[in-house]
Amino acid sequence: MAARVEHVVTTGEFTLDGGTWEVDNNVWIVGNDEEALVIDGSHDADAIAAAVGERRLTAIVCTHAHNDHINAAPALAARTGAPILLHLDDRLLWRDVHPDTSPDGYLSDRDRLTVAGTELIALHTPGHSPGAICLYTPDLGAVFTGDTLFAGGPGATGRSFSDFPTIIRSIRSELLPLPLDTRVLTGHGATTTIGAEAPHPEEWILRGH
Known part of the structure; x- marks a missing residue:
């Protein structure tokens, strides 16, 4: 059975540099009726587990x-029982949140x-954090x-x-070299496409985004 993308929104707090903000997070699930992979374990393990259901969870990948x-x-x-995967360069940020646990494995660029027969390619995209990654799946036309x-x-x-x-x-x-019709499935808020964002980097630079 072909893989599909499912979406759960969870709500909680983002805390960094002494500030705290209420945020809604997009949690993405890629899989079929037998197995699934979760992208970002945000706020509410019960809600995410309910969305996964009885499927075998192969990994929890943290962007x-x-x-x-x-x-x-x-x-x-x-x-x-699913392993947690993270890029090595974010291990210090991880320790600030979970000092008594570690990820089960570390991802590198192009891993x-x-x-569910669908490949996801890790792209190391530092900037928001040192170990930020994106996951590109050509089969599903999404990143x-x-x-x-x-x-x-x-x-x-x-x-x-x-x-x-x-x-x-980054x-x-x-990201911008990906096909223009690639869906951009984000960590917060609305989806977009590579084609919609590709014309605008100079504008982002001018406004000091």
């Missing part, structure tokens, strides 16, 4: 290690994961961008461990 993207990952892993690229521009870079020129380079080198 980066800000607390709102990983705070429910250990609880979800404990319930399902490939397979679920899961976490907080690297949103509808209307790049993710925030005004906090610790972030850098605006770096995120612009978007230009890793």
